[in-house]
Amino acid sequence: MNVPNQRRRTLVLVLLAAVALLAVTVAGILSTDAAMVTDFSHRNLAPCPAHPFGTDWMGRDMLARTLAGLSLSIRIGILTAAVSAVVALVLGVAAATLGRRVDAVLSWLIDLVMGIPHILLVMLISLALGKGFTGVVAGVALSHWTSLARLLRGEVLQLREAPYVQVARKLGRSPLQVARDHLLPHLLPQFLTGLILLFPHAILHEASVTFLGFGLPAEQPAIGVILSESMSYLTTGKWWLSLFPGLALVGTVALFAVLGERLRRLLDPASIHQ
Template structure:
């Protein structure tokens, strides 16, 4: 009788564990769709906000947060909610392009290092170590300043400085895949390295590329805001988050706390949301982590 009860308890525990696993997967999917809905809402709001809310209005300057102006107004009477939404959409746009470029660079160099022999692998590994040894922000400032700043300079700077970590992951993954049986059979049939890379190896790298892109995105946004805040990024005439935070510093001592609080809080929320999205996407894609 005791053995029967123990068996029933074991089966119940297994069933509960299976139910929790399913619920966690559903929760992961829900979090992913919630984050995507949040980002889509920011972009749509920035598109529908008219330029009149960004225009100077001295009759409404330095107003605290209210129902009409949720984030208050600045020293020129501009609506801070409209400026924040415009700035976040601009950061998303820059982060999207820069992250895509970084992923492409990492993919190309990772495949080349793993498939083109030891000499090429040593050269690319040396470049990866070189870029990893230089602080991102310092290299980003130098590249952006050399290119004259602006959107082009920031995008190129972020794309050039954020690929090494993902390239190392891709290189290690390709090193394992190239010894797989289906790859060895293709080589024996006379297939070239790039045919094998595009038909056999690249499909297996899609999960790593997707997770790498999502995890690169918040770093791209933060570094764009950082160099813009320091004056090496976007133009002061653009409603970027870095510009908003930089301009608000001189007014905090006068009690206009909302000028920096709400834009900074929104920036942290969007960055944290992307971090959570990347972590949960990794759990959803990786079969080993999905059943931990």
């Protein structure tokens, strides 16, 4: 297969996934008010042309609630993934460039955080900060940086032995200047790929913590809230209350996974032959 055509196809898939996620985010923002409107004369309606995802026990349109919940999850995912990726970059570079003692302390911290299950750590941090939006964002952001930090640390350990880095040190460049001018440009592909791949983890953990009652408040149309509330109605045959929001969440996570994998291929020319 022609490599340029393969790269062009990969770029098209990345753009399509990004456009789809952007469309869901914008549609959800525009649907926030509609997701809160109640109409008890249309409650518990099965999927129909007027309400493709049906309505809930308060007559609220499930399509609007699902879009609003996905939009909120995507925005939280972007925020928390960005914070986690920046923390991973700073600590990963610091561990590999600031000496053995710093490396030992940060490596111990990475092992400590990785030794605690993500969902439990997110719940503990969220509870400590009073739950809600702030608690969820802090919990997810402070628990998802470890794998990327370890990866970046390994890359820096290899890069710092390169001849041009050794020459820069002998010329009197400070560790900060070496990291800024010679290490960070080479870490950009791994950083961007790791940033994208953090999104699905962040979204799923935010929804899981909210589902368990340790995240976003019940008055917000979040996916975790929607799925948690729907559990009480599954035994009465209201299957649409959980099916469509659950499928939408899985689809969103899958889009982020595709976006991250295809972006990795674009940033690594050698992988395009795979």
